[in-house]
Amino acid sequence: MNFQDSPAEAAYRARARAWLEKNAKPRASNVRGRLDQPGDAAHVARAKAWQRLKSDAGYAAITLSRDLGGGGGSLIDQIIYRQEEERFDVPTGVFEISLGNCIPTIAVHGNPGQRQRYIRPAIQGEEIWCQLFSEPGAGSDLAAVRTRAERHGASWRVNGQKVWTSGAHFCDFGLLLARTDPSRPKHGGLTMFLVDMKAKAVEVRPIKQMNGAQEFNEVFFTDLVLSDDARLGEIDNGWRLAMTTLGFERGAVAGGLGFLDHQALLEIAMQGDDRLMEDSRVRDQIADAYLVTEGLKFNNYRVMTSLGRGEAPGAELAMGKLLSAKAGQQAAYFAMDMLEQRGMLTSETLGDHWRLVERSWTWGAAMRIAGGSEEILKTLIAERVLGLPQEPRMDKASAFNAANGA
Amino acid sequence: MDFDFSEECRTFQEQVRRCASASGGILAARAVLEGGQLYAADLYADLARLGCLGAAIPEQYGGLGLGYLHLCAASEALGAELAPVPLSSTVYLAAELILIAGSESQKAQWLPRIASGDVIATLADVDEPGAACACAGERVSGAKAPVGDGMAADLAIVSARKPGDADRLYLVNLGEAGVRRVTLRSIDPSRPQARVIFDAAPCEPLGGGVSAASALDRAYDRAAILLAFEQLGGAEAALRAARDYAVERRTFGRPIGSYQAIKHKLADVYMANQLARAHAYYGAWALDAGAPELPRAAAGARVAATDAFSLAAQENLQTHGGIGFTWEGDCQLYYRRARHLSLVIGSQGAWRNKLFDELSSQRRP
Numbered sequence A: 001m002n003f004q005d006s007p008a009e010a011a012y013r014a015r016a017r018a019w020l021e022k023n024a025k026p027r028a029s030n031v032r033g034r035l036d037q038p039g040d041a042a043h044v045a046r047a048k049a050w051q052r053l054k055s056d057a058g059y060a061a062i063t064l065s066r067d068l069g070g071g072g073g074s075l076i077d078q079i080i081y082r083q084e085e086e087r088f089d090v091p092t093g094v095f096e097i098s099l100g101n102c103i104p105t106i107a108v109h110g111n112p113g114q115r116q117r118y119i120r121p122a123i124q125g126e127e128i129w130c131q132l133f134s135e136p137g138a139g140s141d142l143a144a145v146r147t148r149a150e151r152h153g154a155s156w157r158v159n160g161q162k163v164w165t166s167g168a169h170f171c172d173f174g175l176l177l178a179r180t181d182p183s184r185p186k187h188g189g190l191t192m193f194l195v196d197m198k199a200k201a202v203e204v205r206p207i208k209q210m211n212g213a214q215e216f217n218e219v220f221f222t223d224l225v226l227s228d229d230a231r232l233g234e235i236d237n238g239w240r241l242a243m244t245t246l247g248f249e250r251g252a253v254a255g256g257l258g259f260l261d262h263q264a265l266l267e268i269a270m271q272g273d274d275r276l277m278e279d280s281r282v283r284d285q286i287a288d289a290y291l292v293t294e295g296l297k298f299n300n301y302r303v304m305t306s307l308g309r310g311e312a313p314g315a316e317l318a319m320g321k322l323l324s325a326k327a328g329q330q331a332a333y334f335a336m337d338m339l340e341q342r343g344m345l346t347s348e349t350l351g352d353h354w355r356l357v358e359r360s361w362t363w364g365a366a367m368r369i370a371g372g373s374e375e376i377l378k379t380l381i382a383e384r385v386l387g388l389p390q391e392p393r394m395d396k397a398s399a400f401n402a403a404n405g406a
Numbered sequence B: 001m002d003f004d005f006s007e008e009c010r011t012f013q014e015q016v017r018r019c020a021s022a023s024g025g026i027l028a029a030r031a032v033l034e035g036g037q038l039y040a041a042d043l044y045a046d047l048a049r050l051g052c053l054g055a056a057i058p059e060q061y062g063g064l065g066l067g068y069l070h071l072c073a074a075s076e077a078l079g080a081e082l083a084p085v086p087l088s089s090t091v092y093l094a095a096e097l098i099l100i101a102g103s104e105s106q107k108a109q110w111l112p113r114i115a116s117g118d119v120i121a122t123l124a125d126v127d128e129p130g131a132a133c134a135c136a137g138e139r140v141s142g143a144k145a146p147v148g149d150g151m152a153a154d155l156a157i158v159s160a161r162k163p164g165d166a167d168r169l170y171l172v173n174l175g176e177a178g179v180r181r182v183t184l185r186s187i188d189p190s191r192p193q194a195r196v197i198f199d200a201a202p203c204e205p206l207g208g209g210v211s212a213a214s215a216l217d218r219a220y221d222r223a224a225i226l227l228a229f230e231q232l233g234g235a236e237a238a239l240r241a242a243r244d245y246a247v248e249r250r251t252f253g254r255p256i257g258s259y260q261a262i263k264h265k266l267a268d269v270y271m272a273n274q275l276a277r278a279h280a281y282y283g284a285w286a287l288d289a290g291a292p293e294l295p296r297a298a299a300g301a302r303v304a305a306t307d308a309f310s311l312a313a314q315e316n317l318q319t320h321g322g323i324g325f326t327w328e329g330d331c332q333l334y335y336r337r338a339r340h341l342s343l344v345i346g347s348q349g350a351w352r353n354k355l356f357d358e359l360s361s362q363r364r365p
Helices: A009-023 A043-058 A075-085 A097-107 A114-123 A240-252 A263-270 A274-278 A280-308 A315-338 A340-344 A353-367 A376-386 A402-405 B007-022 B027-035 B043-050 B067-078 B085-103 B104-115 B212-248 B260-289 B293-326 B331-343 B346-363
Strands: A127-134 A148-152 A155-163 A172-181 A188-197 A201-205 A216-227 B120-123 B134-136 B140-150 B155-161 B168-174 B178-183 B191-204
Touching: A009 A043, A009 A075, A043 A097, A097 A114, A097 A127, A097 A172, A097 A188, A097 A240, A097 B067, A114 B331, A148 A172, A148 A280, A148 B067, A155 A172, A155 A188, A155 B155, A188 A216, A188 A240, A240 A315, A263 A280, A263 A315, A263 A353, A263 A402, A263 B346, A274 A280, A280 A315, A280 B260, A280 B293, A280 B346, A315 A340, A315 A376, A376 B260, B007 B043, B007 B067, B027 B120, B027 B331, B067 B085, B067 B212, B085 B104, B085 B155, B085 B212, B120 B140, B140 B155, B168 B191, B168 B212, B212 B293, B212 B331, B260 B293, B293 B331, B293 B346
Parallel strands: A127 A172, B120 B155, B134 B155
Antiparallel strands: A148 A155, A155 A216, A172 A188, A201 A216, B134 B140, B140 B191, B155 B168, B178 B191
16 A cells, blocks of 8 residues: 555656656746646647657657557556646647547557558647537537538538537647438447548637637538548447547546645635634635545546556546536635635736636636536446446437437 | 555455354344344454454564554455444554553553453543543542443543643553443444443553543544544445445336436445545555654545545435335444444544644644
């Protein structure tokens, strides 16, 4: 029972740390948690340059094999690298979906030509991928996507709309889930495609979010023509591929989301009114924040232990996002309450340390939805981990077009 | 990274589980609850034979000297079966206090007999209101209640005050003249409580007469972690019971476990249990390593485990519906034990407060 690195893990950590110290600046010591990063062109350019450096050193796509351009390491290596990287001021976010979700899916399901063409440039940061899954009528019920890909001889014609596509405005390619056979039951008529986001028939419209930023987009396809080479995996097997992608996504957030933790709350309490530290509500909230954020950290030690034994944790990883999104949101409410009326002000007045409160408040709400809503993920845990029976699904067995009037 | 019990610990845990299951499993808890016995004596004897009672007691005092991880693993297994044995009183509290504060001869006198199961011991710390224990000469007078396993115990460690002095700890042989005991009804009769009345009963200072507060703080930290494993075992067992019932029970033509109201509730229980397990493991590490983080780890393990078992026991009963409220149903056994364990070394509020104190003292220069 320990959480010390094994000799191999310690050696990997030491190498990663030395490399980071040589190539990046440490974060300012007063900055906690993960903060919003701008999505503008200058930031994307900085992120691409950093990605290139990482890929040359084997720290980009650590788990992909070396012949594909990855680091040839284990999931544990990747977790260790991320723990180390968090302490440095480097551009993050831009490649999360590209390399966390899309490229691993292509590595698993792509044909040799696709793997050859797409994986290396993505790892080196030259090309960025987005995930074209959700639609206005298909979010939690993802298998209800209506974007159509119709076969015309040797090519496909795509029409429809996607939404909540993170980073579509700076991405070069997208992983598209589209309906190829509406006469089959909904999970059985989907196919995955690789799409050039710069094509004329693809239109990207930004969505302005509640927090004022524009990271999500709507994406419209109007008679986009794709050759059959752009198809990933078998025709009508797209659902299985989408599940591969979402499995990678859950693994990425298992250890928490970097929102306000007990230490950040404690600092706010200590800087505030003297009576705060004796207030039982303050004491309870800070203790509860510790239980979730540190509990997820300790739980991640267990995940790493099971990975080290060659086991493959699955749906249980959904817990990280479920608990940390809600705890982050609650911690933000509580941080504002501690300041009484001044709690309504922003970091502009209250100082930079308040940015994490703002981020936890806005993104806490968003992360209870993004990457699988709280409700969907609890159902997932109940069915996959606890083995409870599936809810009857009215449209599961019938033809998609008959069940949905499509 | 090896944040789990070793194979050897797991094997020991499985032996303990088989022991508890052979003595009737949860039926043994019901038997004690329904009266006639103070604890499951056959199971306690089996645990002694297996080395469970002395797992963390050094070999020189008749134990196995395996450290605390074996005991943590065993506690989880016993918690899952709601084992009605005086383990927490005797081993987590009394034996640990003797190890922390006892003299060499006290350790040599009592620990081998605790490890062998020949002596049941307990901590008598809570004064009966208006009858605080006082020590004069080598005699103690006053009353303590509740005293866990007070009717079964042969030996008690009693906190008492000498005029003008801090509380100190004393060993009292409960078979002596001057000791009277009365069974007290409690919320979980499968873990019986007593009032113990001392009327100039002979007593002996524990060790060199350390202050009760400092020795108890250290003992409670250790007990909090061991109890957290019992609570975790109970919480996981209550979740299994709820899950099994939700698969089998049907309403409106389908299993109740197919409804989101039940699924989401049980997913919440699952996550609380996982958090409790993570904190319990961290506590086990701190306890076994004697790490300076021990007080914080103990408070975290205690609070998370109390949250988890409380939620699991409540929602197990709720998932069962009316049958959960019957005497015959097992839900009440978890419901009672969860509440009992959440009070046994101090309330959730007190431990949350302690957790905050540990967190804030780390931040202050």
